Amino acid sequence: MIKIVVTDDHKLFRIGLAELLKKQKDFNVIATFSDGEKFLDFYTKSQDFDIVLLDINMPNIDGIEVLNKLRKIKSSVKPIIISMYDDGNYIAKCSKNGAYSYLLKNTDEEELIKAIRIVAKGKKYFSSLIAEKMVNFMATQSVSENLLSNKETEVLLLISKGLTTKEIATQLFVSTRTIETHRANILKKLEVKNTAQLIKKASEIKLI
Amino acid sequence: MIKIVVTDDHKLFRIGLAELLKKQKDFNVIATFSDGEKFLDFYTKSQDFDIVLLDINMPNIDGIEVLNKLRKIKSSVKPIIISMYDDGNYIAKCSKNGAYSYLLKNTDEEELIKAIRIVAKGKKYFSSLIAEKMVNFMATQSVSENLLSNKETEVLLLISKGLTTKEIATQLFVSTRTIETHRANILKKLEVKNTAQLIKKASEIKLI
DNA sequence: ATCTATATCCGTATAAATACGGATACAAAA
DNA sequence: TTTTGTATCCGTATTTATACGGATATAGAT
Known part of the structure; x- marks a missing residue:
C-alpha cells in the first residue's frame, strides 16, 4: 500500500x-493540505506516508521550500512536484532540492500513476520532455540558480x-534597513x- | 440526469x-476538452448536454471567448466558469458574457455540486464573496472590452x-501629473x- | 587560518510613488 | 442632448524607494 x-x-x-488516486487499489491518500505550512505542521506529527505530491506556487510556504526542509532533515518521504510550468529553472531547482519527480498539471492519469509507482520504489522519474528542459537549462544558465541568496529570494517573493x-x-523580524x-x-x-x-525580470526568468 | x-x-x-462529478448519481460527464476551440468543435456536432465547466485561461480560444460565442448563438447550454483568479474584472466580464456561475479553483466539492444543481435548473449562482467582488468592481469601473485605455496601456508598457x-x-510630452x-x-x-x-498582475494577465 | 559571502544594522539625503483633493476639453455613446 | 469616458492639468502631504556612505558577526570555503 x-x-x-x-x-x-x-x-x-x-x-x-x-x-483519481483512490481508484488505484494500492494507493491510499491519507491527507490533503492547502499549503506547505499546513503540510509541514502535519509532517511534524506524522511521517507515516511514502509520497507527497506538491504544487510549487502556494501561499505561506511554497513547494520548493518544502523540498528544502525535507531534504535538510533527511526525510524518507519522497516528494513529487506537480506544477503548471514546464520551465527549465523550476525543474532544475526542484530536482536539485530533492524532488523525485516533476510532473505537469496536464500530464495524464497513466503517467501520474506510473510516476508514483516508480517513486514509491525509491527511484526517480522524469519524463524525457522534462529531463530535456532541465538539461538545456543547466547547460546554458546554471548561474541563475544561485544568483540570489535564500534571504534575497524570500524578500523578492x-x-x-x-x-x-x-x-x-515586520514579517521577517528585522529592521527596514536590512530589507x-x-x-x-x-x-x-x-x-x-x-x-x-x-518584477518584470524576475517573472521573465521565473524567479517568482 | x-x-x-x-x-x-x-x-x-x-x-x-x-x-469528482462522477460520484454524483445524477451527474454525467459526457466529455472533456483541453481548450475552447476543441470544445466549440464538439459543440457544433452535439448540443446534447446541459452544462459546460470552463476555465478562463486556455490556449487557442479562452473561456471568455467561448462564453461570447455561446451567447451570440443563443445556446441553451449553461456555462460555469472555474477560474483561479478572484478578479473583479474577470468576474464581471464573465457574468456579462452569460456565465451562469463563477467558481474559484479553491472552492470545495459541496459548493461546486450545489452550483451545478442550481445552474441546471436555469438559475444563476454566485457566492457572496464573488458577488461582492463583482459589485465592488462594477460600482467603480465599467466593464469594458479593453480594461485599460490606449493611453493607459502605453503608460503601463x-x-x-x-x-x-x-x-x-518627458517621452510622451505631457506633465508628470498626467502620468x-x-x-x-x-x-x-x-x-x-x-x-x-x-507588474506582477500585468504579466499574469498578459497585459505586458 | 584566512578569505568570502551572507545577513544584519545604521545615517543622511534625495527621488519617486501614492493618497487625498479638485478641474477642463473633447469625443463618443446613450 | 445629456451623460460618460478619456486625456489632460494642478496642489499638498505622506510614504516608499533609491543612493550614497560605512560597520559587525558568522558560517563556509580555500
Whole structure:
C-alpha cells in the first residue's frame, strides 16, 4: 500500500486528484493540505506516508521550500512536484532540492500513476520532455540558480506580493534597513534599477 | 440526469474534476476538452448536454471567448466558469458574457455540486464573496472590452520597462501629473496597490 | 587560518510613488 | 442632448524607494 499526501492550494484540484488516486487499489491518500505550512505542521506529527505530491506556487510556504526542509532533515518521504510550468529553472531547482519527480498539471492519469509507482520504489522519474528542459537549462544558465541568496529570494517573493519594505521587515523580524539593503543587492544582481524592472525580470526568468 | 462537459487545459485537473462529478448519481460527464476551440468543435456536432465547466485561461480560444460565442448563438447550454483568479474584472466580464456561475479553483466539492444543481435548473449562482467582488468592481469601473485605455496601456508598457513617471512624461510630452493620474487609474483598474503588484498582475494577465 | 559571502544594522539625503483633493476639453455613446 | 469616458492639468502631504556612505558577526570555503 502506497500512502500519499496531496498539497495544493486549489481545493478542487487536490480533491479531484485524491479522487483519481483512490481508484488505484494500492494507493491510499491519507491527507490533503492547502499549503506547505499546513503540510509541514502535519509532517511534524506524522511521517507515516511514502509520497507527497506538491504544487510549487502556494501561499505561506511554497513547494520548493518544502523540498528544502525535507531534504535538510533527511526525510524518507519522497516528494513529487506537480506544477503548471514546464520551465527549465523550476525543474532544475526542484530536482536539485530533492524532488523525485516533476510532473505537469496536464500530464495524464497513466503517467501520474506510473510516476508514483516508480517513486514509491525509491527511484526517480522524469519524463524525457522534462529531463530535456532541465538539461538545456543547466547547460546554458546554471548561474541563475544561485544568483540570489535564500534571504534575497524570500524578500523578492514578498516584494512581488506587493508588500512594502516596512511590511517585509515586520514579517521577517528585522529592521527596514536590512530589507533595504536586500532590495539594493537584488536590484544589483538582476541588473535592474527599480521595482518595476525587477518584477518584470524576475517573472521573465521565473524567479517568482 | 445532468449532462456535463469539462473544458480546462490542465489534464490532471479536468479528469480529477470529472472523477469528482462522477460520484454524483445524477451527474454525467459526457466529455472533456483541453481548450475552447476543441470544445466549440464538439459543440457544433452535439448540443446534447446541459452544462459546460470552463476555465478562463486556455490556449487557442479562452473561456471568455467561448462564453461570447455561446451567447451570440443563443445556446441553451449553461456555462460555469472555474477560474483561479478572484478578479473583479474577470468576474464581471464573465457574468456579462452569460456565465451562469463563477467558481474559484479553491472552492470545495459541496459548493461546486450545489452550483451545478442550481445552474441546471436555469438559475444563476454566485457566492457572496464573488458577488461582492463583482459589485465592488462594477460600482467603480465599467466593464469594458479593453480594461485599460490606449493611453493607459502605453503608460503601463513604459512603467514595465523601468521608466520613472518623469521619464514617461518627458517621452510622451505631457506633465508628470498626467502620468501620475494614469498610474493611479491603472492601479485602480487592476485592483493592485503598488508598482510591484501591478507588474506582477500585468504579466499574469498578459497585459505586458 | 584566512578569505568570502551572507545577513544584519545604521545615517543622511534625495527621488519617486501614492493618497487625498479638485478641474477642463473633447469625443463618443446613450 | 445629456451623460460618460478619456486625456489632460494642478496642489499638498505622506510614504516608499533609491543612493550614497560605512560597520559587525558568522558560517563556509580555500
